Amino acid sequence: MSDNRRNFLKKSALLGLSGLATGLLGNEKIAALEHVSETFASEPGKLSLPALPYAYDALEPFIDKQTMEIHHTKHHQAYIDKLNSAAPGSFDFNDDDSTKCRKIDTSTPPLIRNNMGGYFNHSLFWPLMKPNPDKKELKALGKLGDAINSNFKTFDDFKKEFSDKALKIFGSGWCWLIVDxxxxLKITTTPNQDNPLMKIAGDQGKPVLCLDVWEHAYYLKYQNKRADYISNWWNVVNWEKAEELYKHK
Ligand SMILES: [Fe+2]
Structure with missing residues (x-):
């Protein structure tokens, strides 16, 4: 089934039209209505799943193909679908993504807070990783490398503090390197799908690096060994992307 057709059926169900579409109109009429789904899917301001900048198996052996595929096509997609189905008026789709996050405070409905965070955090997370087929040790260079050394003494000290904080997150959440x-530079964590741009964050700032420590990010390969997942994740960090985010702080 095409994405457009899937979207149409989903929206039809929301509108209470699925019975009409499948029972009364028949396949010919459904086909004729495909253009409606295309219109809906491309409605200005609606969010769509960003493409992964590498293949699902590209981060092997550090992050496995099955995890990446489910994480991207199921989990990330689900946050987007829920956000796009939010009640009209409860969310301004015309804001850029960072502004959407910055507007989130304690009065924001959980549906918006959780799913905007889920959409934004994963959109940031994918390009902050890259394949490392030669299994080289990776390190921040340039201005970001200098700033890390200045803020955390050494790169290894930074890695240790980040890893420790990621490991100690209770339940689901994210670990961040932010510019406050x-x-x-500061290492901070957020619960669930919150992020440091949101008004509700304990430490606010602009993300430079992030790590998803929800179990869905590692459980298939690492089961309960979150420490191993974190340790291996350092092998696929895209420091060039982090440097880019740091320069545009
Ligand atoms: Fe995730």
Whole structure:
């Protein structure tokens, strides 16, 4: 089934039209209505799943193909679908993604807070990883490398603090390297799908690096061994992307 057809059936169900579409109209009419789904799917301001910048198996052996495929096509897609089905008026789809996050405070409905975070965090997470087929040790260079050394003494000290904080997150959440309002680098964590751009975050700032420590990010390969997942994730960090985010802070 094409994505457009799937979207149409989904929206039809939401509108209470699925019975009409499948029972009364028949396949010919459904085909004729495909253009409606295309219109809906491409409605301005609606969010869509960003393409993964590498193949699902490209991060092997550090992150496995099956996890990447489910994580991207099921989990990330689900946040987007829920966000797009939000009640009209409860969310401004015309804001850019960072602004959408910055508007989230304690009064924001959980549906918007959780799914906007889920959409944004994963959209940031994918390009912050890259294949490392030669299994080389990776390190931040340039201005970001200098700033990490300045803020955390050494790169290894930074890695240790980040890894420890990621490991200690209770339940589901994210670990972040951010630039705060004083232009300092800081490692922080957020629960669930919150992120440091949101007003509700304990430490606010602009993300430079992030790590998803929800079990869906590692359980198929690592089961309960979150520490092993974190340790292996350092092998696929895209430091060039992190440097780019840091320069545009
Ligand atoms: Fe995730």
């Amino acid at each position: 309002e004083k232009n300092a």
